[in-house]
Amino acid sequence: MGRRSALLATAGAVALLTTAGTLTTPAPATATTTASAPTRTAAACGEGSYQAEAVRSGGTWTARRGGTVVHTGGDMRAAVQAAVNSLTAGRTAKERVVVRGSGTVSAGSRISLPSYTVLDVCGTIDVTGSGSGDQAPVYSRGTRDVEVQHLNVTGRPLYGIFMRNVHNVVLGRIDMRLSSGLGVRIDNRGDTSQWTRNVRIDDVYVSGASSHAVETYGVDGITIGTVTARNVGESGLLLNQTINATVTRVDADGAGTGTGYAAFRMANRNGRIGSGYPTNIRVGEVIARGGGRGVFCVSESGGAVIDRVNISDTGNNSVLIENCHNVTLAAHSGSVTGGGGIRLAARSEFANNSDITVQNLTVTNTSVRESPCGTNTTFRNITLVNSSQSVC
Known part of the structure; x- marks a missing residue:
């Protein structure tokens, strides 16, 4: 018996012995899983306890809740949705669905996750066809305490993951190798009178999207580990009107080629709290190779500290800070090589830059320019190598 067959046989045996509807697959002693807390992303996909599953065997999907079959058929989306729908109605603690197998889902459809749901997809969702609106293979709206532990998506989704007006969201290890669309949108x-709150994204890889790898709008409280973007059409990570954000790393190669988008972009009053810009956006590192811009702050955004930058050969500005406030670039260290220059600028419809600090940089084969002069701008500890500087 193969490893996967043995695993399914074990799950079936447990299902016959339990009356609570909770299935368990073998896990190392160091891995723990509970219904109400995020699972460690280091755990292998499918390990630990779960309440329902959708399993593919040949061309047939079977969804089970405990020992009860709730769906059989050839449609992956229908099977996964049936497994989700079989969870306890009105629950106030997380219950988990494990998906075992790969399949196709239409770009015009959704797997909808209600509150207190954990989804762990051990396989690949390939999105085919066309759709419109906010369709996504993984979708949640107006919910709380939703978690996606593992997810692999290929094909042409409108969005890989779409979440709107949600609280307490965890995205674990997300891998999207796309032909179009946007990776993750939260x-x-x-309802713009209410913030989306308390979001955690551990590790996202997106390639081939025609739009952004990861985008937020109207989020209060987000912690992001690593966003890796490869040859996406627009930004690697775009934060719009998002406050209280911590990002460990943005790693982008070819993000926004031929556009004004950037490996890391802040826009639409991102980081603005009330009428001020206290430091509340903290980014550990931005890596940008090629693409459009490296770092772009625009439209009354700010309150940001970026510790390290490593930017090279961008097609547009390496860094553009435009109508922003209280931004520190390279608080620890950084390098900008080739490509477009570092530029501080302003549009007439917004207040000019203020309290911008650019420091601790080695700038090679490009330029540093400020025009018009901002308020309380600081340039310090900048080493120019075959580069020019024109600042106020």
């Missing part, structure tokens, strides 16, 4: 645009 926002509050259904």
